[in-house]
Amino acid sequence: MKLRTFGAALSGILLAASLVACGGSQESTDASATDTASTEATAEATTYSIATDTAFAPFEFTDESGNLVGVDMDILAAVADDQGFQYTVNSIGFDAAKQSVQQGQDDAMIAGMSITDERKETFDFSDPYYDATVCCAVSADGDVASLEDLAGKNVAVKTGTQSLDWAESIKDQYGFTTTEFADSDVMYQDVLSGNSAACFEDTPTMGYAISTGNVTLKIIAEVEPGSEFFSQYGFAVKKGENAELLEKFNAGLANIKANGKYAEIIGKWIATGAEETNANVAATVEEAKDEAIDTATDATAETTDNAEETTTEDAAA
Secondary structure (H helix, E strand, O other): OOHHHHHHHHHHHHHHHHHHHHHHHHHHHHHHHHHHHHHHHHHOOOEEEEOOOOEEEOOOOEEOOOOOOHHHHHHHHHHHHOOOOOEEEEEEOHHHHHHHHHHHHHHHHHOOOOOOOOHHHHHEEOOOEEOOOOEEEEEOOOOOOOOHHOOOOOEEEOOOOOHHHHHHHHHHHHHHHHEOOHHHHHHHHHHHOOOEEEEEEEEEHHHHHOOOHHHHHHEEEEOOOOOOEEEEEEEEEEOOOOOOHHHHHHHHHHHHOOOOHHHHHHHHOOOOOOOOHHHHHHHHHHHHHHHHHHHHHHHHHHHHHHHHHHHHHHOOO
């Protein structure tokens, strides 16, 4: 009897233990499912911080409404939309953007940044998203017509750029000195004010500034595609980090090139080539002259009409 009772009790204990074990297994499964859902939600909620330049039109610049716009901003938006990730933009200047990514304060940068062997030592780059040359531009109404005319003069260059590298490589050959600037707009004004005889810049940037009538400059020289100063722009992350973001950018870039969105963006912002840009600035100057002539003609006509009206009134009196 005692044996049966003990056996029954033992069976009851084993059954209870089994039920507890089953309950524990279910609880563990639920926790695992919760952790997985939480991880997925965190991944979906990831927002990347992207650093950029402050003024490098047409790639990034502030429009009249105070919005940051341009080629880089449109490409970034299109890629993010294609790949389904969120981002914020940190507009801090070219050199500051490089330092911010290197220090891990921003996840990546897009700022018309040329892919170079030197930069590959500290950055991992995406596939190239734009091919660019560099150029030399001077005041449209000045007397500098060629690089030879820069002998004994000072020229303006932008810090940390391929165009600066080109200027430095030929300055002894053509006998000019250089002064560095952090922003393109300030560099242009230095030329327009006469402090510098010329400036060196990426061709698409200079082309945009001229074609929109923002500056009365003209291009006098441009490097040929294939030279060491022919550059390709890339999206960059700190070397060895953010590989997933880089993969997303490459996949998105390939997709927007395939579906036509990339061509639409480039067509919206880019005007390149010395002939086209110089023709545009010439047209702008001519238009300004015509407007001035029309204004002077209208003023003369108005003065004549007023004089005739006054004469008629005096005669009537």
